[in-house]
Amino acid sequence: MDKIFIRDLALRCIIGIYPEERREKQDVVINVEMRCDLRKAGMSDDLNDTVDYKSIKKAILKLVEESRFQLIETMAERIAAIALNDEKVQSVVVTVDKPGALRFAKSSAVEIMRTRNSM
Numbered sequence: 001m002d003k004i005f006i007r008d009l010a011l012r013c014i015i016g017i018y019p020e021e022r023r024e025k026q027d028v029v030i031n032v033e034m035r036c037d038l039r040k041a042g043m044s045d046d047l048n049d050t051v052d053y054k055s056i057k058k059a060i061l062k063l064v065e066e067s068r069f070q071l072i073e074t075m076a077e078r079i080a081a082i083a084l085n086d087e088k089v090q091s092v093v094v095t096v097d098k099p100g101a102l103r104f105a106k107s108s109a110v111e112i113m114r115t116r117n118s119m
Helices: 019-023 039-044 053-066 072-084
Strands: 002-013 026-036 091-099 107-115
Touching: 002 053, 026 053, 026 072, 053 072, 072 091, 072 107
Parallel strands: none
Antiparallel strands: 002 026, 026 091, 091 107
């Protein structure tokens, strides 16, 4: 299966369970790997035959920047649902990093994989 990536999407949002995390926006870094069949698009050179990853990125931006999630797990699930909303995407791997969440660690992160049949 072919893959389309959205890499290192750096955003700011309210995320976390502690009061201090609920006051100020924090950094998150999002990576999305979408598995799909790109043969038709490779032959036709037509946007209609591939995943419109710009529109997926815009939907992720809207979701994250307006969100007030407590858990990065929830954010990852919602991002996976956005990707799988495109019928060409058969599965998706979403990683959400929260830099600076843990002292002495570069970041904490979750990674989930969802398939069209599991949503």
